Amino acid sequence: MLDYVVRLTRTPGEIAETDVEALRTHGFDDRAIHDICAVTAYYAFVNRIADGLGVQLEDKRG
Numbered sequence: 001m002l003d004y005v006v007r008l009t010r011t012p013g014e015i016a017e018t019d020v021e022a023l024r025t026h027g028f029d030d031r032a033i034h035d036i037c038a039v040t041a042y043y044a045f046v047n048r049i050a051d052g053l054g055v056q057l058e059d060k061r062g
Contacts, residue, residue, distance in 0.1 A: 001028065001036055008040050 004019055023033050049055075 001026070004036065005040050008037065009044060 001023065004015075004023055007019060008015055020033060023036070028036070
């Protein structure tokens with residue numbers, strides 16, 4: 001799963017059916033594969049929005 005997530009994050013245009021099939025061979029069903037893909041894409045989206053708007057993280061220390 002993590003190999004898929006890294007590939008989807010770093011080189012999304014290179015994801016192929018073989019990557020999805022690899023997840024299936026490790027026991028992930030279609031719903032789980034969808035969720036893995038959706039969460040990965042969501043985090044990439046949110047990070048790019050924040051970066052694009054120059055959002056700075058708050059300092060959570062005391």
